[in-house]
Amino acid sequence: MFIxxxxxxxxxxxxxxxxxxxxxxxxxxxxxxxxxYGENRRPWWFISxxxxxxxxxxxxxxSFIGNEKTWASWAMIVIIPIGWGLKAAFIVFNSKGR
Numbered sequence: 001m002f003i004x005x006x007x008x009x010x011x012x013x014x015x016x017x018x019x020x021x022x023x024x025x026x027x028x029x030x031x032x033x034x035x036x037y038g039e040n041r042r043p044w045w046f047i048s049x050x051x052x053x054x055x056x057x058x059x060x061x062x063s064f065i066g067n068e069k070t071w072a073s074w075a076m077i078v079i080i081p082i083g084w085g086l087k088a089a090f091i092v093f094n095s096k097g098r
Contacts, residue, residue, distance in 0.1 A: 001067045007060040008076050037091055057081065 022029045036046045064077045 001063070001073075003060050003063040004067065004073050004076065007056060008072065010056070011076065011080065 025032075035043055042050075061077055064073055067073075
């Protein structure tokens with residue numbers, strides 16, 4: 001269950017960092033997002049971070065399957081990834097969204 005908790009803390013910390021970065025960096029943050037989402041090709045750092053997050057998620061999912069399940073773990077392992085998937089689909093398949 002440790003990895004599930006670590007995954008949750010990582011998501012929360014990343015969300016906090018992202019919010020603070022948006023507030024502090026303003027327009028510079030928009031340039032970073034535009035580079036990640038708005039270009040024809042994804043930058044290497046975006047692909048690398050995506051691979052790390054997906055690997056971490058898979059390891060967490062394997063741990064989740066074999067351990068006790070709580071409402072919070074269900075939210076992190078099932079509901080949040082569904083939201084990520086929907087967001088990704090809207091961005092990838094919508095030319096105006098890119």
